Amino acid sequence: MDMLTQESYKSDIKPIFCPGCGDYGVDAALTKAFVDLQIDPDNTVVVSGIGCSSSLPHDLKTYGIHGIHGRALPVAEGVKLANRNLNVIAVGGDGDGYGIGAGHFVHAIRRNIDITYIVMNNEIYGLTTGQASPTSMIGQKTKSTPFGVIERPINPLALALASGATYVARGFSGDPMHLAKLIGGGMKHAGFSLIDVQSPCVSFNKLNTYDWFRKRVYKLEDSGYNPNDIMKAYEKALEFDMDPNKFPIGVFYETTSPEYEDLDVTLKAGTAVGWNAPKKEEVANVLNEYTTEYA
Amino acid sequence: MEGISIRISGANGDGIESAGALLSQLLAHNGLYVFGFRGYQSVIRGGLVWYQLKASNSRVYSIGNGVDVFVALTMDALAAGLSNMGENGIVIYDSTVIKTTPAANAKVQFVGVPLMEIALKSGGSFIYRNSVAIGIIGKLLGIDEKTIDIAVGKAFKRKPEEIETNMKVVNSGYDFPINAKLEKKLAIGNAPLEKYLLNGNSAIAIGAYAAGCKFYAAYPMTPASSIMEWFALHEPLGIFFKQTEDEIAAINMTIGAASTGARAMCGTSGGGFSLMVEALGLAGMLEVPIVVVESQRSGPSTGLPTKTEQGDLLFAIHASQGEFPRIVLAPRSIEECFYMTAEAFNLADRYQCPVILMVDLFMSEHSESVDIDPEKVAEERGEIAAASDQQTGRFMRYKITDRGVSPRSLPGSKGLAFVASSDEHDEYGSLISDVLAGIPKYVELRKKMHDKRMRKLDTMLDDGAIGMPTVVNDGADVFMLTFGSTTESATEALELLKSRGINAGLISFAYLHPMPSDRVKKLLEGKRLIDVECNATGQLAKLIAMNTGMVVRDKVLKYDGEAITSREIADGIANYVGKV
Structure with a gap:
């Protein structure tokens, strides 16, 4: 088979992102990760919800499901559980994943299904033109919080760790090469992987800009960080809350734990659940549990 | 339709359901048709539970209008059950715990039996009172002791250590002298009339299995939970x-699974269905075949979680924003629960749309002796694209066709990748909702895409895939209209009405949506119609009016949580036609 390049994964649909949107970086990083792993586009499903970032599947030549707001994860789980041979990637924004979809987020993580979840976190609702999101910082003025946000933002990394995540990473779309490694690592990881991506919204978030991030971002791997220690991972996940000048990116935590698919009675056979109806005798056997005969 | 009705009642924790199941099995084995149903409450211990069954030598359609043998284990059970007694019925109460002798009643025979004492003396504990009752009932019906022992052995197959004690206790009950006479007689046989004894939810689950369902997702909710437990x-x-975190996840996972080609189903009751509504539209828009079971219970809101109703019909037909094709089916018997579930998968695949299977608590949870033939299940998988279907460039998943159905491709198929989108899209699945919306060419395309999807409704009607209502007694003077579970009681009401000199017929619907309006109109025209439903507004009548313009004003409606009985239906019909 010919080597696949980034072009092999790009559809002829032009992304709808605003000029300068962080999500271009995620688009590029994702296709770079595909190239690095030589992922078969016909054997890959990219699932999204609703929001600017959820239009990403259209930019790709893979199979895609662009579903409804907040429900990318359960759709992705359904795809993977029905056919575990497919590469399944869920994508979306912070409103989609940490707001309306927060319940699914926690449960998808604790199941450890082999899905890579990329959240393009811009701390704002962009497609609905600038309301507060679950990750908007305290004090931030938005259309829905004209007097400033008064709720504490969700800390997705700490929440993921508390939910039993086996791969937790954070990237910055201003560094797509680094991000591609994090995504690739997530795809190679057996089990659920979360890649929270700080992906600036140039139109509606004037606080968390590229410059704002660049002043704070540093790479965990450059500080000799070991991602196998969960207590250290919590510490790093909470670092920005303690010191607003430090914003670590990289792999926060990675551990080995059985995938859901390897534990489930049906799925551990290793194949897709399949297609064929049972034989008539097999149905009759099941009906015999209800027989009125006394054998 | 002569038969004997038996009721055993006590509190939660008294083993009423197991006793009812054992008794049903025993009678079904001995050449009788059995129809049984459990009444219970939303509590785990205490309260009131009853199991009532009717057994007869001919087909049974209800639990009966008057109880012939009633075993009461508690004072509450005794008090609640008396009003259901039939003429000269026998009331056996546990005189160990019920010390107040019930007031004499000319209509019934009271017999105090120290059930608790017998159970304890024979080596059982208080929970074995139900086994004493089984022995007593078996004797009254004239079933031989050996057969009862075999039934006990079968019922406790999974708890072999309990078989011996149970047999002893049952035999003590059998040998206990009862000073009462059962006037009605059943011809006890020694071979079953029908092959199986099962309830609606089991029939639905096995029907799904037979159809090749490979994926079931649900969140626990009465009365759909036993489908989940079957799959587990x-x-x-x-x-x-997969048991999910909520019903929203259940249906979205089902959509994901179905997108891979697997036959997938989710199930719930009205409350959970309410949560599924947005994703129901997603399945409609993505044109993904899924089956959703909606087992209705008394609403609104939490309502009566353990009681039945048919209040969600119009909701199911109209649920979710916008317009999209869907199919709504309502099986009318246990057999139809099996066959229509299998059919639901074929319809979903052929027309690439959600199919809602409407049952209710009564249909889900009542058991009947039935015969089911897996050979009658055919598999139709609809149009699947092969790699050779791809013309140039991208795969046209939502190709505009005359039938409205476009061949779908499954992830993993080479060169047939596409994006399924909840936004309005073009024939490839690409969005026309953002930068193209409102541009004249795309305004036109939006209409074409919407027409393509909606055309599937006409196609399924033209194909004859949507069945007509069933008519019983074509030459009747008055016709009952029913859908789903009320059909069986109405069938039984036909004979009651006949005995009152009323020539009644029955028109029952199993296919609710879409409706072949012209043909239904033609069928109903000129007939005297009375709507019979378990809801307060006559939703089937409204649906018929909506589709045909015909207004059915006379209605026999019940919405107190209990299933409508044949006597209630017959009384209601007689009231309208003037022969009470």
């Missing part, structure tokens, strides 16, 4: 089951 237990058959 039967996962080793190679059907994946």
